[in-house]
Amino acid sequence: MSAYDELMTFQRETEALSQVAGRLGWDMETVMPPGAIQQRAEEHAAMASLLHARRTAPQIGEWLAKAEPADDVARANLRLIRRDFERTMKVPSRLAADLARSTSRAHKIWAKAREAEDVAAFLPALSEVLELRREEAACLAGNETSLYDALLEEYEPGAKASELSAMFDALRPGLVSLREAIRGQGRAPQVSGIFEEGAQMALSTELAAAFGYDFECGRIDKAVHPFSSGSGLDVRITTRTAPTDPFNCFYSTIHEVGHATYEQNIDDAYLLTPLGQGVSMGVHESQSRIYENQLGRSRAFTGWLYGKMRDAFGDFGIAGEEDFFAAVNAVHDGYIRTEADEVQYNLHVMLRFDLERALIAGDLQVGDLEGAWNERFAADFGYSVDRPSHGLLQDVHWSEGLFGYFPTYSLGNVYAGCLHEALRRDVPGLDDDLAKGDTSKATAWLRENVQQHGGLYEAKDLIARAIGGAPSEQPLLSYLERKFGGIYGL
Amino acid sequence: MSAYDELMTFQRETEALSQVAGRLGWDMETVMPPGAIQQRAEEHAAMASLLHARRTAPQIGEWLAKAEPADDVARANLRLIRRDFERTMKVPSRLAADLARSTSRAHKIWAKAREAEDVAAFLPALSEVLELRREEAACLAGNETSLYDALLEEYEPGAKASELSAMFDALRPGLVSLREAIRGQGRAPQVSGIFEEGAQMALSTELAAAFGYDFECGRIDKAVHPFSSGSGLDVRITTRTAPTDPFNCFYSTIHEVGHATYEQNIDDAYLLTPLGQGVSMGVHESQSRIYENQLGRSRAFTGWLYGKMRDAFGDFGIAGEEDFFAAVNAVHDGYIRTEADEVQYNLHVMLRFDLERALIAGDLQVGDLEGAWNERFAADFGYSVDRPSHGLLQDVHWSEGLFGYFPTYSLGNVYAGCLHEALRRDVPGLDDDLAKGDTSKATAWLRENVQQHGGLYEAKDLIARAIGGAPSEQPLLSYLERKFGGIYGL
Numbered sequence: 001m002s003a004y005d006e007l008m009t010f011q012r013e014t015e016a017l018s019q020v021a022g023r024l025g026w027d028m029e030t031v032m033p034p035g036a037i038q039q040r041a042e043e044h045a046a047m048a049s050l051l052h053a054r055r056t057a058p059q060i061g062e063w064l065a066k067a068e069p070a071d072d073v074a075r076a077n078l079r080l081i082r083r084d085f086e087r088t089m090k091v092p093s094r095l096a097a098d099l100a101r102s103t104s105r106a107h108k109i110w111a112k113a114r115e116a117e118d119v120a121a122f123l124p125a126l127s128e129v130l131e132l133r134r135e136e137a138a139c140l141a142g143n144e145t146s147l148y149d150a151l152l153e154e155y156e157p158g159a160k161a162s163e164l165s166a167m168f169d170a171l172r173p174g175l176v177s178l179r180e181a182i183r184g185q186g187r188a189p190q191v192s193g194i195f196e197e198g199a200q201m202a203l204s205t206e207l208a209a210a211f212g213y214d215f216e217c218g219r220i221d222k223a224v225h226p227f228s229s230g231s232g233l234d235v236r237i238t239t240r241t242a243p244t245d246p247f248n249c250f251y252s253t254i255h256e257v258g259h260a261t262y263e264q265n266i267d268d269a270y271l272l273t274p275l276g277q278g279v280s281m282g283v284h285e286s287q288s289r290i291y292e293n294q295l296g297r298s299r300a301f302t303g304w305l306y307g308k309m310r311d312a313f314g315d316f317g318i319a320g321e322e323d324f325f326a327a328v329n330a331v332h333d334g335y336i337r338t339e340a341d342e343v344q345y346n347l348h349v350m351l352r353f354d355l356e357r358a359l360i361a362g363d364l365q366v367g368d369l370e371g372a373w374n375e376r377f378a379a380d381f382g383y384s385v386d387r388p389s390h391g392l393l394q395d396v397h398w399s400e401g402l403f404g405y406f407p408t409y410s411l412g413n414v415y416a417g418c419l420h421e422a423l424r425r426d427v428p429g430l431d432d433d434l435a436k437g438d439t440s441k442a443t444a445w446l447r448e449n450v451q452q453h454g455g456l457y458e459a460k461d462l463i464a465r466a467i468g469g470a471p472s473e474q475p476l477l478s479y480l481e482r483k484f485g486g487i488y489g490l
Numbered sequence: 491m492s493a494y495d496e497l498m499t500f501q502r503e504t505e506a507l508s509q510v511a512g513r514l515g516w517d518m519e520t521v522m523p524p525g526a527i528q529q530r531a532e533e534h535a536a537m538a539s540l541l542h543a544r545r546t547a548p549q550i551g552e553w554l555a556k557a558e559p560a561d562d563v564a565r566a567n568l569r570l571i572r573r574d575f576e577r578t579m580k581v582p583s584r585l586a587a588d589l590a591r592s593t594s595r596a597h598k599i600w601a602k603a604r605e606a607e608d609v610a611a612f613l614p615a616l617s618e619v620l621e622l623r624r625e626e627a628a629c630l631a632g633n634e635t636s637l638y639d640a641l642l643e644e645y646e647p648g649a650k651a652s653e654l655s656a657m658f659d660a661l662r663p664g665l666v667s668l669r670e671a672i673r674g675q676g677r678a679p680q681v682s683g684i685f686e687e688g689a690q691m692a693l694s695t696e697l698a699a700a701f702g703y704d705f706e707c708g709r710i711d712k713a714v715h716p717f718s719s720g721s722g723l724d725v726r727i728t729t730r731t732a733p734t735d736p737f738n739c740f741y742s743t744i745h746e747v748g749h750a751t752y753e754q755n756i757d758d759a760y761l762l763t764p765l766g767q768g769v770s771m772g773v774h775e776s777q778s779r780i781y782e783n784q785l786g787r788s789r790a791f792t793g794w795l796y797g798k799m800r801d802a803f804g805d806f807g808i809a810g811e812e813d814f815f816a817a818v819n820a821v822h823d824g825y826i827r828t829e830a831d832e833v834q835y836n837l838h839v840m841l842r843f844d845l846e847r848a849l850i851a852g853d854l855q856v857g858d859l860e861g862a863w864n865e866r867f868a869a870d871f872g873y874s875v876d877r878p879s880h881g882l883l884q885d886v887h888w889s890e891g892l893f894g895y896f897p898t899y900s901l902g903n904v905y906a907g908c909l910h911e912a913l914r915r916d917v918p919g920l921d922d923d924l925a926k927g928d929t930s931k932a933t934a935w936l937r938e939n940v941q942q943h944g945g946l947y948e949a950k951d952l953i954a955r956a957i958g959g960a961p962s963e964q965p966l967l968s969y970l971e972r973k974f975g976g977i978y979g980l
Contacts, residue, residue: 233526
């Protein structure tokens with residue numbers, strides 16, 4: 001066997017074990033008996049330690065030194081393996097262990113602090129996690145890049161904070177003024193009544209199928225927080241139901257189907273190889289968001305969904321398709337990122353992005369974080385945070401040390417805007433299909449231009465190839481101004 | 491850290507990974523999307539290879555050489571680790587790999603051959619598996635023991651075929667004549683009607699709770715073949731439903747609850763250590779069978795169950811408790827081991843035990859196996875096998891190379907007989923409780939005397955301690971003659 005083949009055999013086994021570890025997470029969130037939690041922690045730790053040992057195995061370095069790629073696929077595999085190996089080797093195992101312990105502790109403290117609305121109880125744990133992540137960033141960055149970019153690389157390989165920042169800064173004023181203009185208008189129509197859980201799940205299943213989710217290689221369960229899990233031939237999604245809020249269930253499902261079909265539609269030849277999963281968090285989010293918003297919340301598709309909901313639930317207080325479209329896209333005041341509409345969502349993300357960059361750079365101290373959060377929130381949203389669980393304590397990310405993750409949400413939205421523009425250009429008359437609940441042309445375009453490639457191209461190159469040029473924030477902004485201008489008669 | 495502590499830390503991680511691998515099996519049988527099968531095979535293989543590497547890690551030998559046990563628990567842990575390590579090291583990894591490949595292939599061939607009623611299609615694969623297992627047995631046996639005992643040791647450590655054989659040979663004539671006597675009597679009453687699946691599962695859940703199954707650390711799902719899976723704090727069971735045969739569901743559930751509560755009731759201090767699981771297949775089966783039969787099919791308990799079934803299903807064609815007791819314990823002609831009643835079950839097992847011993851010893855050739863099976867069946871049961879899927883092709887075990895496994899089923903029944911006798915001696919008036927669906931005194935006795943100890947004592951010693959003497963087949967035979975003599979008025 002050649003060095004490349006030996007490396008890939010080893011890697012394939014690592015990928016299989018990594019799928020097993022991921023499924024352990026799925027199990028915990030969906031079917032695990034509650035009393036199993038203590039044992040599960042040991043199982044997780046054993047799998048994590050095992051995967052860490054494989055990722056830092058010295059043979060990988062030897063194989064990488066000798067391996068000669070025969071084609072572009074091999075070159076891409078080697079590039080991804082090398083990047084992962086070099087990053088992992090730069091972090092001393094003592095630091096990796098400290099981080100694992102510290103984030104696990106901080107996560108529990110955060111959950112209690114949020115419950116108790118007690119920022120002070122969380123800050124010492126946050127400081128510890130932050131300092132360890134800064135230390136890790138210093139190991140990763142060397143003299144080559146900023147601390148923040150070194151962390152960002154984990155979630156969005158190849159991205160630079162300065163470029164994202166330029167994009168977001170160009171987007172923000174347009175969003176703030178769109179938000180302000182809408183606030184002056186009346187409230188959107190709202191659904192009323194109780195939406196039975198079984199019927200919500202049934203329509204959820206129909207929606208997943210309508211967006212091309214393959215149930216032969218997947219399943220839908222309920223979970224507290226919806227997620228998609230797994231790659232290759234076993235990609236599972238979860239959703240949730242609330243009796244008075246059916247859109248939460250339906251659009252969570254469509255969102256997760258975006259993530260899941262991305263994984264399902266990757267070229268079979270890449271199964272259990274580094275190319276066999278989504279290339280970056282930003283591209284992943286672009287798929288979930290274009291399914292959920294540009295397609296799922298379009299006037300055409302909501303027309304079809306309105307009929308389906310009338311069939312399933314009878315009269316639910318919405319008089320016609322236009323009102324339904326407005327209800328699905330209602331813009332409303334709120335504090336919580338995950339509940340935000342398309343107009344305000346990215347304002348939430350940009351706030352976090354700017355604050356976490358300042359934290360990592362050392363320009364903002366943890367003790368000043370709550371004040372900085374609340375000030376920025378009031379400036380962007382026009383009203384004040386009323387309690388910590390609506391502000392600094394709302395997101396899990398920082399407690400888990402995930403600095404560098406937030407911007408990928410907005411980058412995903414920007415990419416979704418670009419992809420939607422290109423899709424509409426390439427597939428004329430798409431709305432006729434969407435109005436019948438038929439997404440096949442749209443999802444085929446995304447499969448062809450984005451999803452099938454897995455990790456073959458760098459994220460930014462992949463999007464550039466798909467849209468035929470450099471990505472920018474402009475398509476997203478134009479789309480939002482057009483859509484919400486129409487709905488709110490601006 | 492002492493050598494013992496280092497060894498136990500390593501072992502604890504291995505046990506955790508082994509639980510993960512086991513849960514992968516649970517997932518496959520209950521919730522896995524069908525299209526995932528090919529990827530799952532690679533995941534299984536990766537976990538198996540990983541666990542094999544850990545079981546043969548050279549450090550184990552070094553730790554074992556240095557470790558000094560501080561107490562009985564440590565001594566038992568070292569005994570179990572040493573036995574597993576020495577057995578694993580005796581088998582060349584080439585042979586282990588050949589066996590894995592060969593049994594995986596033979597299993598698929600067996601499934602097709604059974605479907606097609608084609609013995610000839612299965613025999614070459616069976617020969618290959620048999621030869622590899624004989625080769626493995628030779629590695630394990632050295633000059634110290636017989637080939638068969640070397641295999642038996644895997645499932646029932648410390649057991650000898652000669653002792654089991656003496657026990658079974660003493661049991662067999664009594665069973666054959668009891669069977670013949672019953673065949674002369676009329677048919678037992680039978681249930682009629684359709685038993686709705688949801689109601690079967692609901693009563694199943696109630697039965698599991700009645701036998702002390704802890705749902706905080708477990709769950710019930712449906713599977714094609716009922717099983718119990720996992721140890722420690724996450725022990726899951728499955729059952730199945732058939733619309734016209736509610737006993738299949740209920741007694742499968744009680745049987746699996748016997749296995750599962752054994753695992754759940756092991757001393758918490760043994761969690762994720764070698765002591766933290768059932769000590770042998772025979773003792774495991776003793777728990778499932780005493781729950782299912784001596785308790786679950788007792789006159790007292792069936793009286794309670796009759797009331798429950800009347801509540802759930804109304805009139806189902808059984809006139810009263812006595813008839814219901816007879817229906818639950820109906821003895822009927824049949825070919826299939828897993829469907830056999832208490833009287834005939836062990837005849838099925840002894841047939842396989844005698845044949846597989848002859849195969850391993852080289853006294854019986856694979857080409858003569860079907861003839862030998864059919865001849866023995868006619869002699870013991872009084873009628874002839876009508877097709878291969880009712881004979882040689884009915885069980886999965888040999889295709890998977892599980893020679894040495896069958897006798898543990900009957901040993902479990904013998905142990906259940908012994909434990910039941912001792913239980914009745916120690917807990918007078920038990921039937922008053924069972925008649926109210928209250929098994930708590932019985933299950934507490936079993937937890938106290940058997941289950942809590944996990945792997946602390948050798949299987950035979952454990953049973954001897956529990957019953958206060960050497961186990962024998964006599965209590966089982968007396969119980970069967972008394973019970974079925976009463977039902978059939980012999």
